[in-house]
Structures are given as structure tokens and as C-alpha cells.
Amino acid sequence: MAKSRFEYVKEFETHTKLLPETYIVVRIDGKNFHDFTKYYDFEKPNDIRALNLMNACAKNVLLKYKSECILAYGESDEYSFILRPDTQLYNRRNDKIATLFVSNFTSQYVVLWNNYFHDKPLNYKHLPSFDCRCVCYPTLKTVKDYLCWRYVDTHINNLYNTAFWKLIQNCGMTPKEAESKLSCTLSSDKNEILFKCCNVNYNDELEMFKKGSLINNKGEIMFIDVIKNIDNLFGA
Amino acid sequence: MAKSRFEYVKEFETHTKLLPETYIVVRIDGKNFHDFTKYYDFEKPNDIRALNLMNACAKNVLLKYKSECILAYGESDEYSFILRPDTQLYNRRNDKIATLFVSNFTSQYVVLWNNYFHDKPLNYKHLPSFDCRCVCYPTLKTVKDYLCWRYVDTHINNLYNTAFWKLIQNCGMTPKEAESKLSCTLSSDKNEILFKCCNVNYNDELEMFKKGSLINNKGEIMFIDVIKNIDNLFGA
Amino acid sequence: MAKSRFEYVKEFETHTKLLPETYIVVRIDGKNFHDFTKYYDFEKPNDIRALNLMNACAKNVLLKYKSECILAYGESDEYSFILRPDTQLYNRRNDKIATLFVSNFTSQYVVLWNNYFHDKPLNYKHLPSFDCRCVCYPTLKTVKDYLCWRYVDTHINNLYNTAFWKLIQNCGMTPKEAESKLSCTLSSDKNEILFKCCNVNYNDELEMFKKGSLINNKGEIMFIDVIKNIDNLFGA
Amino acid sequence: MAKSRFEYVKEFETHTKLLPETYIVVRIDGKNFHDFTKYYDFEKPNDIRALNLMNACAKNVLLKYKSECILAYGESDEYSFILRPDTQLYNRRNDKIATLFVSNFTSQYVVLWNNYFHDKPLNYKHLPSFDCRCVCYPTLKTVKDYLCWRYVDTHINNLYNTAFWKLIQNCGMTPKEAESKLSCTLSSDKNEILFKCCNVNYNDELEMFKKGSLINNKGEIMFIDVIKNIDNLFGA
Numbered sequence: 001m002a003k004s005r006f007e008y009v010k011e012f013e014t015h016t017k018l019l020p021e022t023y024i025v026v027r028i029d030g031k032n033f034h035d036f037t038k039y040y041d042f043e044k045p046n047d048i049r050a051l052n053l054m055n056a057c058a059k060n061v062l063l064k065y066k067s068e069c070i071l072a073y074g075e076s077d078e079y080s081f082i083l084r085p086d087t088q089l090y091n092r093r094n095d096k097i098a099t100l101f102v103s104n105f106t107s108q109y110v111v112l113w114n115n116y117f118h119d120k121p122l123n124y125k126h127l128p129s130f131d132c133r134c135v136c137y138p139t140l141k142t143v144k145d146y147l148c149w150r151y152v153d154t155h156i157n158n159l160y161n162t163a164f165w166k167l168i169q170n171c172g173m174t175p176k177e178a179e180s181k182l183s184c185t186l187s188s189d190k191n192e193i194l195f196k197c198c199n200v201n202y203n204d205e206l207e208m209f210k211k212g213s214l215i216n217n218k219g220e221i222m223f224i225d226v227i228k229n230i231d232n233l234f235g236a
Numbered sequence: 237m238a239k240s241r242f243e244y245v246k247e248f249e250t251h252t253k254l255l256p257e258t259y260i261v262v263r264i265d266g267k268n269f270h271d272f273t274k275y276y277d278f279e280k281p282n283d284i285r286a287l288n289l290m291n292a293c294a295k296n297v298l299l300k301y302k303s304e305c306i307l308a309y310g311e312s313d314e315y316s317f318i319l320r321p322d323t324q325l326y327n328r329r330n331d332k333i334a335t336l337f338v339s340n341f342t343s344q345y346v347v348l349w350n351n352y353f354h355d356k357p358l359n360y361k362h363l364p365s366f367d368c369r370c371v372c373y374p375t376l377k378t379v380k381d382y383l384c385w386r387y388v389d390t391h392i393n394n395l396y397n398t399a400f401w402k403l404i405q406n407c408g409m410t411p412k413e414a415e416s417k418l419s420c421t422l423s424s425d426k427n428e429i430l431f432k433c434c435n436v437n438y439n440d441e442l443e444m445f446k447k448g449s450l451i452n453n454k455g456e457i458m459f460i461d462v463i464k465n466i467d468n469l470f471g472a
Numbered sequence: 473m474a475k476s477r478f479e480y481v482k483e484f485e486t487h488t489k490l491l492p493e494t495y496i497v498v499r500i501d502g503k504n505f506h507d508f509t510k511y512y513d514f515e516k517p518n519d520i521r522a523l524n525l526m527n528a529c530a531k532n533v534l535l536k537y538k539s540e541c542i543l544a545y546g547e548s549d550e551y552s553f554i555l556r557p558d559t560q561l562y563n564r565r566n567d568k569i570a571t572l573f574v575s576n577f578t579s580q581y582v583v584l585w586n587n588y589f590h591d592k593p594l595n596y597k598h599l600p601s602f603d604c605r606c607v608c609y610p611t612l613k614t615v616k617d618y619l620c621w622r623y624v625d626t627h628i629n630n631l632y633n634t635a636f637w638k639l640i641q642n643c644g645m646t647p648k649e650a651e652s653k654l655s656c657t658l659s660s661d662k663n664e665i666l667f668k669c670c671n672v673n674y675n676d677e678l679e680m681f682k683k684g685s686l687i688n689n690k691g692e693i694m695f696i697d698v699i700k701n702i703d704n705l706f707g708a
Numbered sequence: 709m710a711k712s713r714f715e716y717v718k719e720f721e722t723h724t725k726l727l728p729e730t731y732i733v734v735r736i737d738g739k740n741f742h743d744f745t746k747y748y749d750f751e752k753p754n755d756i757r758a759l760n761l762m763n764a765c766a767k768n769v770l771l772k773y774k775s776e777c778i779l780a781y782g783e784s785d786e787y788s789f790i791l792r793p794d795t796q797l798y799n800r801r802n803d804k805i806a807t808l809f810v811s812n813f814t815s816q817y818v819v820l821w822n823n824y825f826h827d828k829p830l831n832y833k834h835l836p837s838f839d840c841r842c843v844c845y846p847t848l849k850t851v852k853d854y855l856c857w858r859y860v861d862t863h864i865n866n867l868y869n870t871a872f873w874k875l876i877q878n879c880g881m882t883p884k885e886a887e888s889k890l891s892c893t894l895s896s897d898k899n900e901i902l903f904k905c906c907n908v909n910y911n912d913e914l915e916m917f918k919k920g921s922l923i924n925n926k927g928e929i930m931f932i933d934v935i936k937n938i939d940n941l942f943g944a
Contacts, residue, residue: 372491
């Protein structure tokens with residue numbers, strides 16, 4: 001078709017490609033989920049339905065990109081997809097990968113919402129949204145360390161959140177009091193506080209809460225010690 | 237909180253900022269809408285409900301970013317949002333802006349779908365998704381030319397599609413025949429073909445089809461000659 | 473010619489283009505000139521020969537790129553070249569522009585050295601080198617402000633250095649004493665210290681020292697108040 | 709020191725970092741060396757003095773960055789430096805590495821010129837300059853393949869150039885005739901043309917011409933079969 005005299009504006013576009021032969025991590029992150037979870041009254045510290053919804057979305061996205069994805073791992077309102085280093089998906093264009101993953105994930109989240117929260121229809125003024133970024137990891141070691149980083153983060157966050165909310169729910173503390181009780185404590189201290197003050201044995205918490213969710217390339221969702229299984233996960 | 241020995245993997249992240257004091261265009265584009273529109277049996281060449289749905293989504297996204305957006309313009313399965321050159325939205329980070337716009341837009345599209353297509357509930361295996369890119373325009377002239385480019389594109393595409401589908405619908409041509417009939421024709425030829433062969437006066441087509449949809453900063457949707465109004469649109 | 477099976481490694485290259493229709497500033501900066509000037513025993517606070525050498529290099533580089541350069545401005549061991557917003561030099565590739573400007577400048581500096589320091593031949597173990605960066609400015613106002621920024625910086629640095637070295641040379645202070653004498657002083661204080669302690673009237677210093685060197689598109693070197701002349705410099 | 713109201717212009721700067729834990733190749737390339745070698749009347753197809761000068765410059769640059777460089781490899785007017793994947797040189801900033809390598813190399817080239825071309829002093833209107841780029845290679849295999857790519861290129865170029873110039877020098881052909889004689893020939897054809905038409909046995913050519921120059925981390929210059937030695941070169 002005829003080109004108009006305005007066509008030149010296309011030259012202002014830039015297209016960043018992700019370095020070939022590196023693992024691509026696509027991480028999706030809930031935007032303002034603090035407010036979102038308040039509005040829809042999520043259970044604290046963990047809402048099983050919300051985590052199952054995240055897992056269902058991630059599974060569907062992973063299966064859509066099955067030939068490109070090694071695995072996915074999620075906790076709370078975030079999910080990481082790890083793509084094979086030889087993937088040519090969208091010509092390895094950064095913006096295409098980041099925006100299409102997040103758009104697919106969001107579609108799933110909104111359409112599947114009713115399956116998990118049928119009592120709370122989505123209000124169009126309080127819709128979920130996610131940001132997304134791509135990060136390249138050049139070696140097997142660095143991409144494994146990425147996954148371990150998210151796993152450790154899951155543990156640290158969940159232990160803290162569990163202690164925080166149990167102090168409020170079981171011990172009647174205010175948020176400020178709970179926060180101050182937990183400041184400067186080690187993991188072992190938090191375990192003890194949970195046990196002695198709240199009568200909660202952290203070991204008895206759900207595996208999904210403590211370990212996050214890992215989805216393998218077949219779409220199977222597992223709650224496992226990622227660090228102990230890190231070699232197997234990458235097919236060593 | 238304690239930092240783990242895996243924390244170093246954060247250093248592999250990169251964060252591109254968009255050049256300060258330039259207009260930012262955020263363009264959202266339907267992914268594989270050829271298949272999507274077939275699956276949900278959209279009317280051809282234009283499906284009013286689908287365009288109204290796009291406009292409703294864009295309006296809500298624009299109003300969410302009201303203080304940052306000058307206007308939005310859309311046609312078919314794409315929408316462009318033009319942000320003020322002084323916007324500090326998400327610290328002008330390219331990935332944040334692109335992924336959050338597309339995630340918000342997708343949320344709206346899925347949640348509002350039933351208002352426009354109540355007879356065709358979304359199938360979770362055939363969900364809509366969009367890609368998104370950010371482009372910087374350094375001057376008022378270049379950003380105006382960007383908008384004119386999309387406007388001219390709307391005209392060219394719509395005239396072609398209208399002729400293509402009317403030849404099929406009104407004249408019983410096959411897609412191949414229609415394509416060949418239109419190859420190498422000028423705009424005036426297409427107008428004439430429409431009139432003589434299909435008994436369609438292109439002027440009588442809906443303004444929304446011919447001109448695309450422009451949403452001003454107040455959220456008002458208009459179908460206007462963008463080129464003639466280009467100075468007013470940017471508050472000249 | 474035949475392509476080898478190693479050819480694929482070219483795909484790892486990236487080529488960043490500078491945003492069209494923006495002013496490009498190319499700034500060259502002496503690397504470790506603190507040591508370099510010590511080794512070749514430059515006069516302090518300013519060495520006229522060294523500044524004249526910088527100006528000669530910059531003039532030759534500017535004239536080489538005459539059709540692309542609006543002007544150049546330098547002080548001490550740095551020089552900024554301002555390119556026209558419509559330049560297509562090296563296809564606006566960032567790395568080509570930055571590396572070729574700095575390579576040309578370095579060639580000039582080494583080959584012209586003997587014209588200014590014939591008594592101090594360059595030792596190949598103590599050679600000058602420069603780094604270089606490209607920065608885009610989208611508007612006339614921002615590129616003018618860039619130039620004013622370097623001009624104000626020249627003034628601030630030169631006033632400080634003049635006071636610092638005169639306290640050492642004329643008043644017998646140690647560098648530490650001079651530094652402490654000047655800490656937390658305003659411009660007016662430094663002027664007064666120079667006058668009262670060192671018997672130096674800052675106004676009598678050379679214009680080149682106080683104002684830096686500006687080279688117009690014809691290659692003429694001027695020592696002028698950049699802020700007062702900023703509109704003329706950009707052909708207002 | 710006081711910040712001026714112009715300081716904000718610094719925010720327009722961007723600083724690209726090279727992906728951590730990847731090999732960095734820094735390739736320097738002569739600019740317009742076709743004209744440069746004509747002006748200084750280099751011998752064809754290879755000028756020993758010019759190659760020795762390139763090697764001397766590269767050796768000095770490599771030794772300056774000894775703790776960062778694995779090796780360097782050059783042919784004709786280009787040189788590649790391969791940096792260790794764990795280097796933190798200049799914080800892995802792309803522009804710093806590219807511009808400082810090329811500036812150092814250029815300094816060396818100009819200052820050492822007289823050692824190799826004492827009969828042809830450099831004319832400041834015909835100075836050498838080089839461009840430079842950084843490329844990341846994520847794996848040992850890809851960086852080895854990079855080096856093999858340059859090695860194969862050396863062979864292909866030198867065989868062609870040797871045949872081209874010998875046809876002119878020994879057989880009295882014009883450049884056009886030589887070019888046409890060599891078009892569409894394989895390596896074996898060129899060897900035979902050299903032998904039969906020009907009485908030149910390509911095997912007898914200097915190793916430096918045929919194999920390029922490799923500088924190891926100790927600064928030793930070698931002319932070796934890079935492909936055969938590729939594992940040793942990277943300390944396998």
C-alpha cells in the first residue's frame with residue numbers, strides 16, 4: 001500500500017533484543033496488590049484461593065509457551081518463567097516477550113477469577129494488573145541461583161508474614177506491635193515466637209505457603225525444596 | 237531482612253529509561269486477532285461491539301492515567317496513548333510503562349467483554365492478548381505526525397477492508413478474487429469499485445469506521461478528522 | 473565470499489541508535505589527567521599550552537565534522553561537541569559516533585603534542601587517553617541548558633582551582649591547608665580570599681581560564697560569556 | 709559545591725552495562741584505512757611494518773589491561789581484545805570500555821608510528837582513527853567461535869588479497885581484471901591461480917599474513933592455527 005508522508009515516525013522505534021544463548025527469566029509481579037488484596041478481602045497471611053488462581057494462570061501461560069519454557073516458579077503475587085537459552089520466541093525481542101507474557105497472564109487471571117472467588121465478582125474499578133520484566137542469565141549456575149533467590153525470598157517473606165499475622169490474629173497485637181516484636185529477629189527467633197506466643201508450629205504450615213509453587217514443563221505443580229532439587233530441575 | 241548469597245542475581249537486571257522531556261507514545265496491539273476475531277465470529281469488515289469494547293477499555297486506562305495522558309487514539313485492535321513530555325510516570329521506565337499499560341488494558345478487555353458480547357462468553361483457551369511498545373517523540377511536530385500516521389493508516393486499512401469484504405458479501409467473490417480485484421488500486425479506484433460493484437457509498441460508512449476513535453483527556457470519545465484538528469488536539 | 477559456520481557470532485552484536493531529531497552532545501573527557509598532568513608537569517591552576525592544545529584538537533575535529541557540528545565548548549581536559557538534530561552521521565549509531573570522535577581527538581592530541589610541549593616528548597608509558605559519551609537533548613532549551621551547565625561548571629572549577637593554587641603558590645600553604653581554607657566558602661568569599669590573601673584580582677585572570685573556550689562552526693575560538701550569548705550561539 | 713539550576717541536564721545521560729559473567733569482546737577497526745594506506749603508500753597485499761605497528765599497539769593496550777584480558781587477536785587494521793567474564797573494568801560500562809580502549813590504542817598508534825614509518829611522518833590532515841564496539845558472549849563455546857570467526861576471516865581475506873595483488877604485480881593485470889579473474893573462485897582455485905599464474909606458493913607466505921597475530925596474556929605475539937589451538941588458548 002502507498003506510504004504516507006508520516007511514515008518516517010516509525011524510525012523513532014527501538015527494538016532491544018535479548019542476548020542470544022542466555023536463559024531468559026520473565027518475572028511477573030502484582031501491581032499494588034496490597035490495595036487489591038485489601039479490597040477483595042484476601043485471607044492473611046496467605047489466601048489459598050488466590051495462590052491457586054496464580055498457579056492456574058501460570059500453568060496456562062507455561063503450557064501456551066511449552067516448547068520455550070523450562071519451568072515456572074511463583075509465590076504471593078509474583079511468578080517467574082524461565083525460558084530455554086536457545087528460544088527464538090518473538091525473535092528474542094524484549095518488549096514483545098515482556099508485554100505478551102503479562103497480557104496473557106492478566107487475561108487468565110481475570111477470566112479465571114470467578115472459579116476461585118465466585119462470591120466476589122471483579123469490580124472494573126478495582127482490576128488486577130501486573131508489571132513484567134525480562135532478565136538474561138548467561139550460565140546454568142546464574143539461572144539456578146536466580147531460582148534459589150526467589151525460593152529463599154519466599155521462605156523469608158512467608159515466615160515473617162506468618163509470624164506478623166499470627167501475632168495479630170492469635171495474640172491480639174496491633175500491626176505496629178507485631179512489627180516491633182519482629183524487628184531484628186532471626187529465623188529461629190521467629191519460629192520460637194510463633195510457637196511460644198501464637199501456639200503455631202511453622203512446620204505445620206502448608207507446603208505451598210512455605211516453599212512456593214514450582215511448575216515443571218509438563219504443567220505439574222509441585223511444592224518442593226528448590227535448593228535441594230536445583231540440579232534435577234534443570235535436568236542435570 | 238538478611239540478604240542471601242543469591243542476591244547478586246539482581247545485578248543482571250537492566251532498566252531502560254525513556255529520554256526525559258519527550259512525548260511518550262504507548263501503543264497496544266492485538267496479538268493474533270485474525271484468529272481471535274474468527275473464533276468469536278466478529279462482523280466484517282468492522283464489528284461495532286468490538287470497537288466499542290476497545291474504546292471502553294482505552295477510556296478507562298486513559299482516565300486511570302488522566303494526569304499523564306494527553307489523548308488516546310485507536311482503530312481496529314490497536315490503541316495509542318500519548319503521554320505528556322514531562323510525565324514522571326514509573327520514573328519513565330520503559331518496561332514498567334509498557335507492561336502496566338498492557339496489563340491494565342487486558343484486564344479491562346476481559347472484564348468488560350460480557351457487556352459487549354454477552355452471547356459469547358470468553359473461552360479460557362481463546363483469550364485476548366496484546367503486545368505493547370513505548371516510543372519517544374522529541375518534538376511537537378513529530379508526535380503530531382505520529383498521530384496523523386495512525387489516522388492515515390486507519391483510512392487506508394478501512395477503505396481496503398470495506399471494499400474487500402463488500403466484494404465478498406455483496407458480490408459473492410472469493411477472498412482471492414476480491415484481493416486480486418483490489419491489487420494495485422488507488423483510493424479513488426476503491427471508492428469507485430465500492431460504488432459500482434457493491435452499491436456502497438463509502439461516505440455513508442460510520443464515522444468511527446472511517447476515522448478511528450479519539451479520546452481526549454476528559455475521556456470523551458470522538459470520531460473526527462485528526463489531520464484537520466491536529467493543532468487543536470495538542471492545545472495549540 | 474563463503475560464510476563460515478562461525479558467522480553466527482555476529483548476531484550477538486547490538487547497535488544502539490540515538491533518537492532521531494534530538495541534539496547529540498558528544499563529550500570527551502581526559503582519563504586520569506590528574507596523573508597525566510603531574511607526569512608532564514603542567515602549570516597550575518591552568519597550563520596555557522595544554523589548553524591551546526585541547527583547543528587545536530577540538531577545532532580540527534569540529535572542522536572534520538563541520539557539516540554536522542553546531543559548536544564545541546571545552547574547559548580543562550574535557551570538550552563537548554554539539555551535533556545538529558538532523559545529523560545522519562554514522563546512521564546515528566551511538567558507538568560509532570562516540571568511538572570515532574574520541575579516536576580522532578586522541579590522534580590529534582598525540583600528533584600535535586610536540587607543537588605545544590616540544591621540550592617534553594611523550595613517553596609511550598604515559599600516553600593521554602580520553603573517554604567519550606553521547607547524550608541526546610530533545611529541545612533547544614535543554615541543549616542550551618547543557619551548554620550553560622558546562623559554562624557554570626568552568627567558572628566554579630576555575631575559581632576554586634585558582635584560589636587553591638594561589639594559596640599554595642603565593643601564601644605558602646600546604647594543599648590540606650588550602651583545601652580547609654576554602655571549604656564551605658561562597659564565590660564571593662573565594663574572590664575575597666584571592667584578593668586579600670594572595671593579592672590576586674580574579675577579574676584579571678585570562679578570559680580563556682574564566683570562561684572556557686567556545687569554537688563556532690567556522691572553527692573560530694572565542695572566550696565569551698556563554699549564558700549571555702546563548703541565544704546567538706544557536707542562531708536565534 | 710553548589711549545584712546550578714542547569715544540573716538537571718545530567719539526567720539525560722544513559723549508561724549501558726554489559727551483562728555480568730559474559731565474555732566481553734572489544735573490537736577495534738581502522739576507519740577509512742583504504743584511504744589511509746593509500747596516502748602513506750602501504751605495501752600490498754600486506755605491509756609488514758604496519759602489521760608490526762598494530763601488534764605493538766595491541767600488546768601495550770593488552771598489558772595495560774593485563775588483569776582483565778585473556779588474549780588479543782588481530783589482522784589487517786583490526787584487533788579484538790577478549791576480556792574475562794568476571795571483569796569489573798569500568799563497572800562494565802559499555803561506553804567507558806569502548807572509548808577508553810580505542811583512545812589508548814589510537815594514542816599508541818600515533819606515538820609509535822615513527823618507530824615503524826620513520827620515513828613517513830604523520831600529516832595531521834591524514835591521521836589514523838579507529839572505531840570500536842563491545843560484544844558480549846555468554847559461553848565459552850560462543851567466545852571460542854568468535855575467535856575462530858576472525859581467524860577464518862583472516863585466511864579468506866588474505867588469500868583473496870594475495871591473489872588479487874599478485875595478479876596485478878606479477879601478471880600485469882588491472883584491478884578490474886584481477887577482480888574478475890577471482891570472482892566465484894574457491895580457496896583451492898585461488899591457490900592454483902597463485903601458483904600457476906603468479907608463480908607464488910601461498911604456503912610460503914609469512915605466517916603472520918596467513919594466520920593473523922595472537923597475543924597471549926603475557927604479551928607474547930604468536931602466529932598460530934587458532935582453530936587447532938582454540939582449547940589451549942582458553943586454558944582448557
